[in-house]
Amino acid sequence: MPRIVDHEARRRELTEALWRVVSRDGVEAVSVRNVAAEAGCSPGALRHYFPDQKDLITSAMSLVSERVTARIRALRPSGSTLENAQAHCEQLIPLDAERRFEASVWFGFVNRARLDPELEELTNGVHRDLRAFLAGLVRAMGLDESETGGLHALIDGLSMHLLLYPGQVGPREVRERLRAYLERLLRDAP
Numbered sequence: 001m002p003r004i005v006d007h008e009a010r011r012r013e014l015t016e017a018l019w020r021v022v023s024r025d026g027v028e029a030v031s032v033r034n035v036a037a038e039a040g041c042s043p044g045a046l047r048h049y050f051p052d053q054k055d056l057i058t059s060a061m062s063l064v065s066e067r068v069t070a071r072i073r074a075l076r077p078s079g080s081t082l083e084n085a086q087a088h089c090e091q092l093i094p095l096d097a098e099r100r101f102e103a104s105v106w107f108g109f110v111n112r113a114r115l116d117p118e119l120e121e122l123t124n125g126v127h128r129d130l131r132a133f134l135a136g137l138v139r140a141m142g143l144d145e146s147e148t149g150g151l152h153a154l155i156d157g158l159s160m161h162l163l164l165y166p167g168q169v170g171p172r173e174v175r176e177r178l179r180a181y182l183e184r185l186l187r188d189a190p
Contacts, residue, residue, distance in 0.1 A: 014046060014049055014050065017039035018056055019101065023104055023105055027111065030056075031053065061106070065126050072088060072091050075087055075088060085140075089151070089182070095162070134148050141182075141186060142189060143185055154178070
């Protein structure tokens with residue numbers, strides 16, 4: 001009897017193997033051979049799903065974006081404007097192990113994309129999508145869209161602090177900084 005394979009699930013598993021390689025050894029260690037070894041399969045089996053390294057990397061970058069989007073879509077408005085904005089923004093910041101892992105992989109790829117026009121196009125697209133999401137969030141808060149840049153910069157900065165200085169900055173402090181910023185935006189709104 002032929003084996004039924006969920007190709008999407010298998011692609012996701014292989015993509016997550018790439019994430020582990022990046023997280024442990026850095027983007028420079030990404031190769032079909034290394035990712036196949038991490039996934040416990042042959043390079044040929046990996047190439048069945050990803051014809052080349054670029055396709056594998058593109059898939060890995062897209063999966064980060066898909067996961068963040070899924071978390072945001074799963075949120076249900078249940079509190080004040082401030083609480084809802086806070087909940088949405090927190091999905092973009094590496095406040096737990098899963099999000100730290102995703103963010104470290106993402107920033108590794110963003111750095112690599114500076115040297116690869118195709119990957120740069122993908123990261124720029126995600127950046128534009130994030131900016132549009134934050135603009136919508138700012139509008140939903142009843143604020144002028146000009147506040148989008150400041151919120152975006154804060155989220156990026158808090159994310160980098162958590163990734164680069166985990167012993168100095170923790171999730172609690174980041175949540176407090178984010179909340180204080182959102183409170184100030186709402187308080188100073190016309």
